[in-house]
Amino acid sequence: RIQTQSRFRFSELFAQDRTRNEVVVTFLALLEMIRMKQLRALQPTPFEEIEICVAEAMDPDSAENDEEETAHQDPPLTPEGS
Numbered sequence: 001r002i003q004t005q006s007r008f009r010f011s012e013l014f015a016q017d018r019t020r021n022e023v024v025v026t027f028l029a030l031l032e033m034i035r036m037k038q039l040r041a042l043q044p045t046p047f048e049e050i051e052i053c054v055a056e057a058m059d060p061d062s063a064e065n066d067e068e069e070t071a072h073q074d075p076p077l078t079p080e081g082s
Contacts, residue, residue: 006053006054006056007051007052007053007054008051008052008053009049009050009051009052010041010049010050010051010052011049011050013026013030013052014026030052037055038054038055039052039053039054039055040052040053040054040055
């Protein structure tokens with residue numbers, strides 16, 4: 001789907017009948033591509049449909065908002081006793 005569309009809804013990935021293995025593999029691949037910043041997951045408001053887009057296809061305003069959100073995240077947790 002990524003090769004044919006630069007933006008799609010999360011639910012569209014699982015709209016067709018899929019086996020459990022296909023769903024799990026697709027979801028893990030999606031998470032990995034988001035982690036590698038190849039894809040972006042956007043959800044404007046709680047409970048709204050999640051949109052997935054190719055990172056290059058994002059508009060500059062969305063990228064700026066994501067950078068601001070990242071800057072305000074809590075620092076990573078460290079193991080106790082460190």
